[in-house]
Amino acid sequence: MSWDEAIADFESHLAAERGYSSSTVRAYRSDLRSLAEFAEKAGAEDPSQLDLAVLRDWLWRAQQEGLAKASNARRAAAARGFTSWLQRTGAAPVDAGRRLRAPKADRRLPRVVTREQASGLFDGLTARASDGDPVALRDLAVIELLYASGLRVSELTGVDVDDVDLDRLTVRVTGKGSKERVVPFGVPALNALVDYLRMARTALAARAADTSLTATHALFLGSRGGRLNPRSVYRLVSSLLEELPGSGPSGPHTLRHTAATHLLDGGADLRAVQELLGHASLGTTQIYTHVSTERLKETYQRAHPRA
Template sequence: MDFSVAASAFTEHLEKVRRLSNATVRAYRSDLRDLGVAVGDAQLHEVDLETLRGWLWRATQRGDARSTLARRAAAARSFFSWAQEQELIDVDPSLRLIAPRRGRTLPTVASQEAMKGLLDAQRAAAESADPIAMRDHGMLELLYGSGIRVSELCGLDVDDVDLDRATARVLGKGSKERVVPFGAPARLALGAYLTRSRPALLARSSTTTSGLFLSTRGARIGSRAVYTLVAEVLSPFVGAETVGPHALRHTAATHLLDGGADLRAVQEILGHASLGTTQIYTHVSAERLTATYRLAHPRA
């Protein structure tokens, strides 16, 4: 079978059968497209281990990050494992394919004092009754208060939020639904937004939408607008130039653990499929504790 035909069938399988997220499918498609260039006119069964090693070596030579190499090796292994299961090939050439280990980098996290300062400033701006300021305040309180992903925030409908119970029903990765709690500040900000801001924004559009958060033109807000907002307001507080909504998710998780939350409870709130993914935040908390000790203890 032609390599490109098999790769297309595989990504369709990921999308329709395994129901992976659009971002994950795009990453697999991109990696396999790059591999297809290295394979050239060879048929699927003609691809061997040396071809795959040469592909990764060339990626190394052009300066691809270790995380990119690891992801591409994983994509190749998943693809050829699937191809063997489908009896498209007899031997899986990727079984002995080894890529550099991903370097562990701890996520960017804002301090509790920084988050208080940021959100206090946003609340003060929202008191002007400006619809955009009220919307931004509601989004930031909800992102930090619940730890949801930016895609989950943008996908929320009005009916997904229960202000009485202070919960939101979100659709996460793999179309998995979960209910997440949020605190009183987020409930107040959302209540004000829904009552006074959202109707004003909706009036700017000729069509209606069920989306919770709306753009300046009255349509469902997109992730790029949220990224722009978070980068603008959060960067000064964390001392990083490139920071996005995920930093608020990291911050929420770390502050939960700092406050004594159970690791498995944090896993449920964040919607992580694996506890190992959540454990990265225990390292963040440990580093913060160590830094505090070294600054404060006379015998540190």
């Protein structure tokens, strides 16, 4: 089996059997193509000739070239999954990556928007939507739902109209590993969604040049009538956050971090936040307790006369 054939079959395995998202599959594909190019230069003409030394050299080379630890850790995960699959399917005699290790990724605290900044952000969005512009109404509903529910951007853009229960104030989403969960949201998000559905969604659907391209089931529509895509949400959130003080990432995940941190600051149970976010491991959710602690320290340093 050639490298191209193996990588293509492994992609199908990830998507169909493991339920990985399209973005994760793309990342793994990129990593494995890099591995294939490196391995072929090292003499491994096909995946069956791959060994641990080549895998280690590949990761080491990437580290020397300045690849971030988090990216190298993902590369190692992609390689281990690939070599394990190769052995299980009989495409390789042994699992070459079974003992492969990568440097642990730096655990940086995520960027969090303050309550005051979030309030100002929503005031601005509400003002923009006050004249009934369909895109502005949609943007307000998107940001309200992201902040209220802590959704991933892929989850948000995958929501259909029927997934939203306006009576119970919940939304059903499909997260990582194709796992479904039901997430609550608050009254401000409800009001924004109702206004969007009543005054904006139909107008956006009518903008489709070809009505067959209209995303009839999607909750959020783009400016041309199709399903709103993650890239558009990234641009929206980035444009809003770049106006706020603070450093760090400015994508939709910042609103997810913010929602989780504000919940914990308000006394929410860690397990409940884990369920809300759809984290498989409680350890992933615990990063937000560190954020809350750091915020407490900062407040203490600013406010206490003997700090």
